[in-house]
Each structure stands twice: as C-alpha cells, then as structure tokens.
Amino acid sequence: MNVTNANYISDEATPWRMAVMGGAYGNVPALKACVEDAIHHGCRTLAFIGDAIGCCGHGGEILELIRQHFSLWVAGNHEQQAAAGQARCACGYSSPEDERTACDAFAIAQRGITDDQRRWLATWPDQRVVPTPAGQILLCHGSPDRTNEFLYESEFSSARWLPMLKKREWVGFVCTHTGLPWMRRLGPNDFAMNCGVMGKPDHDGDTAVHYALLEAPSPGELRLSLRSVGYDHAAWAQELRSQGIPEIFVSPLETGVWTTGVASLPELERKVYSGRRCCETLILRNKNEVIKG
Numbered sequence: 001m002n003v004t005n006a007n008y009i010s011d012e013a014t015p016w017r018m019a020v021m022g023g024a025y026g027n028v029p030a031l032k033a034c035v036e037d038a039i040h041h042g043c044r045t046l047a048f049i050g051d052a053i054g055c056c057g058h059g060g061e062i063l064e065l066i067r068q069h070f071s072l073w074v075a076g077n078h079e080q081q082a083a084a085g086q087a088r089c090a091c092g093y094s095s096p097e098d099e100r101t102a103c104d105a106f107a108i109a110q111r112g113i114t115d116d117q118r119r120w121l122a123t124w125p126d127q128r129v130v131p132t133p134a135g136q137i138l139l140c141h142g143s144p145d146r147t148n149e150f151l152y153e154s155e156f157s158s159a160r161w162l163p164m165l166k167k168r169e170w171v172g173f174v175c176t177h178t179g180l181p182w183m184r185r186l187g188p189n190d191f192a193m194n195c196g197v198m199g200k201p202d203h204d205g206d207t208a209v210h211y212a213l214l215e216a217p218s219p220g221e222l223r224l225s226l227r228s229v230g231y232d233h234a235a236w237a238q239e240l241r242s243q244g245i246p247e248i249f250v251s252p253l254e255t256g257v258w259t260t261g262v263a264s265l266p267e268l269e270r271k272v273y274s275g276r277r278c279c280e281t282l283i284l285r286n287k288n289e290v291i292k293g
C-alpha cells in the first residue's frame with residue numbers, strides 16, 4: 001500500500017482540530033455545508049479520505065472543491081478506479097445487485113472529470129499517517145488492510161485491530177467507505193472510527209450527513225466526535241432529478257433511507273433506526289506519547 005506521512009504543525013495559541021470527511025459522491029451542497037461546519041468549529045486541517053465522486057454526478061465540480069478546501073487526501077476505490085480509467089467502481093459489495101447499481105452510479109460519477117483531474121487523483125496515497133498532539137493516527141478508506149473493505153460497527157473486532165495499532169505505534173485509525181459512522185475505544189488510549197459520508201444520509205430516516213471531528217484541547221488528550229450536518233437536501237434532490245439522475249440515487253437524500261446497498265449490510269445495520277452515535281464524544285488521554293511540534 002502507498003502510505004504518506006503528513007506534517008504536524010504546532011501552534012500553542014490554538015487547540016489542534018482536524019476534520020476527517022469521506023464519501024462526497026458528488027453532493028456539492030452537502031460538502032459545502034460540512035466544510036462550513038468544520039471551519040466554524042475551528043478546524044485548520046481538513047482531510048478527505050476518499051470517494052469524492054459518485055451517484056450525484058458533478059464530478060469535476062466536487063473535485064475542484066476538494067482541491068480548494070482540503071489539505072490531506074486519501075484515495076478511495078472511486079479515485080483509484082477513475083485514475084486507472086476503469087469502468088467498474090470496485091466497491092466490493094457482497095450482493096451482486098448492489099455492486100451493479102454502484103457501478104451504474106460510477107458511470108454517472110465519471111462524467112465531466114478532466115484528464116488533469118484524473119492525473120491528480122492518481123497522486124492520492126492509499127493511506128496517510130498523521131501526527132496529532134496525542135500520537136499518530138492512520139487515515140484510510142475502507143480499512144487499514146484494504147481500500148474496499150467494509151468495516152461495520154456490528155462486526156468490528158478489537159482483537160483484530162488493536163495489535164496492529166500497537167505494532168505501528170498508532171493511537172487509532174479513521175476510515176469511511178460503508179456510509180455508516182461509528183467510533184470505538186479499543187483500549188485506554190486507542191480508537192477506531194468510521195467518519196461516515198458527506199454524500200448521503202446514514203440509513204436512519206434522517207437526511208443529515210456526517211463527518212468526524214478530532215480535537216486536542218490539551219497535550220495528549222484527543223476528543224473524537226461525529227458531526228451531523230443538515231443542508232438543503234430538497235433543493236438538491238430537485239436539481240438532480242432535473243438533470244436526469246435516477247430516482248434510486250435521489251430519494252435517499254429526501255428520506256434518509258437507502259434504496260441500494262442494503263442487501264450487503266450486516267443484519268444489525270440493515271434495520272433503519274435512529275440514534276446512531278452521532279452526538280457522543282470519545283475522550284482519550286495519552287499523556288506518555290505527546291508529540292511536540
């Protein structure tokens with residue numbers, strides 16, 4: 001895997017805050033709302049961890065917004081496939097029907113992407129190691145092992161991932177790809193987190209989209225939270241319909257309930273339920289591994 005290290009810049013006057021976002025799927029107003037929310041919360045670093053383009057079209061426009069607002073990028077399966085000129089999305093759904101529909105979305109996603117943008121996507125690393133005031137974290141798309149692995153909360157195994165974190169001396173990792181946000185403490189100072197996606201709701205009957213906020217209010221302390229962000233989904237849905245985007249991709253933006261990808265979910269995630277952990281904060285204190293900039 002192609003892994004890149006980022007720089008950590010210390011500024012004693014301002015607490016460290018970083019937003020981690022993924023899965024824009026061409027949803028322009030949702031991305032703008034999430035970026036505004038992150039800036040409002042004092043984030044100086046915005047990281048995008050893959051799947052910029054998707055079923056909403058507007059591929060060229062969304063890539064320019066990401067180039068403009070984000071300083072760290074990680075390739076998702078959509079970036080890897082678009083850069084390679086592939087027609088398939090390589091999402092990796094277990095249901096063939098879900099994979100077929102995702103590839104239909106990928107055909108829409110690739111409209112309007114320039115050769116320059118494809119060359120830029122080819123430079124995105126598969127993963128990034130990012131220093132924070134509480135230790136190093138990994139940013140990846142699907143999982144630390146594979147770009148298109150689906151890490152669901154109900155199937156998550158601390159026994160699988162905690163030894164990997166300890167071996168690499170990372171305090172945690174943030175992924176996306178599934179569309180469903182969650183966070184998990186793996187040990188006193190270790191975590192795993194899925195930041196959710198900006199491009200569609202998380203199958204809970206609510207139209208909000210999601211991203212992760214990581215803060216270090218004091219040296220060695222890391223606070224993790226999942227932000228739930230609203231935007232004018234009704235106007236966007238109407239615009240997509242007028243542009244001929246199929247209803248299967250539009251209606252979830254208005255209902256908050258998925259029309260595709262459901263058959264591939266584990267039983268627990270398949271149910272439409274409210275109350276995903278979007279309002280909780282996970283606090284880690286890692287006093288022994290403070291990085292001084």
Ligand SMILES: [Fe+2]
Nearest residue numbers: 051076077177
């Ligand atoms: Fe993905």
